[in-house]
Amino acid sequence: MQAIAKLTLFLPLFSVVANISTLYNLRDLEILAEEKNFREFFKHAQDIRPIDRNKQWKEMLRTMATGMISDYLLKKRLDKAHYNRVEALMDGPALKNDEVFLRKREEFALHHLAQCFAHSPNKDLCQATLEQFWNSTAAGPAKQDLGVQIVQLLQRFKIPGRYWQYIKNSVKGQLSQMICRKKIIQSIVLAEMTKVIEHTEKEILREIQLEKLASNECWDIMIPDIKGSLSTGPRRMQEALYTLLKLRAKLSKEEENLFLTRFILDGPYNGAIFNRAWNTLKKLGESYQTRKKVLEHLTAADPLPDQLFEYSSLARNKIIINHLHRNMPEYLDHYARTCISFYQGSKKFPLGNPTLYCRNLFQAINKYPEAKSWVDPSTNTQFKALNL
Secondary structure, three states: OHHHHHHHHHHHHHHHHHHHHHOOOHHHHHHHHHHOOHHHHHHHHHHOOHHHOOHHHHHHHHHHHHHHHHHHHHOOOOOHHHHHHHHHHHHOHHHHOOHHHHHHHHHHHHHHHHHHHHHOOOHHHHHHHHHHHHHOOOOOHHHHHHHHHHHHHHHHOOOOOOOHHHHOOOOOOOOHHHHOOOHHHHHHHHHHHHHHHHHOOOHHHHHHHHHHHOOHHHHHHHHHHHHHOOOOOOHHHHHHHHHHHHHOOOOOHHHHHHHHHHHHHOOOOOOHHHHHHHHHHHHHOOOHHHHHHHHHHHHHOOOOOOHHHHHOOOHHHHHHHHHHHHHOHHHHHHHHHHHHHHHHOOOOOOOOOOOOOHHHHHHHHHHOHHHHHHOOHHHHHHHHHOOO
């Protein structure tokens, strides 16, 4: 019995010796690397004691990790099980900070996510995988570019989501000058900018938040396109773009006068910008030379701005048209004469009717006494003769 007791006492020691004897050494790992035996290599890569994990071991680890991912990509092994194997390599510190491996990891993740969004019936699981991947990726210039790629992926598969979270650092970071040239990025920035305008009442707070949205380089790249679309799209967007251009002093006085006059011609709108547009129109009424510059741009548009005239009979619209007539009668005259030219066929208009709401305007003129002065009586007579 004593002999058995002594043997039992030494069994754990024998077990430790046995386990130590099965540990792989650096030469064993070299052979596995030469064979490209990825599974067995990573099963035993941590057998090497921390003190012995030298440069050779680290380089071998990186080569095998990137090699395994390349093998998965080549063989189209993009399922969740293989994705999890790649992510498991992030557990140790050696690869977590290795730029070469991290770029390869991102490449594989994007392929996996593309397959998931394309074929999985449960897109929520794909979204959850994306969130986990994004949150486990360290911040830095590479992540800024990754955010852009993720947004492009989501839009490619028409996946709705909070795109802003993926690019908010990209448009403020080192790569912003390059990233902000992409139209998809610009649209997301503008959408976020509109949210700031809508949810921030105080103008000073709006300005502070708008400044923080993107880098100066990013805004400078976007300014030409913003100017080009200033008077198009929803009024909220117009308001946001105008606020931004004013904030960054990128709007000349002539450009501002034109925008604010068009804002009036787009019809009633509650807000400070409409009030500013009203006062601007009044000032234009006092200076023909300044007004003339605005008229040159307005009359060159096709179609002519006329949303205001769609509901010419409404009391509020009549007040605005009266204000327009008092301060810029030339525009109403040009609009009315263009309308008659179109219906008479005396001029060619390749894009169709340039005065979409002229009938509405003339109906109000001939219905309400206070509206009769909007156009010259002879012009009104010509319109009546058309029998439209």
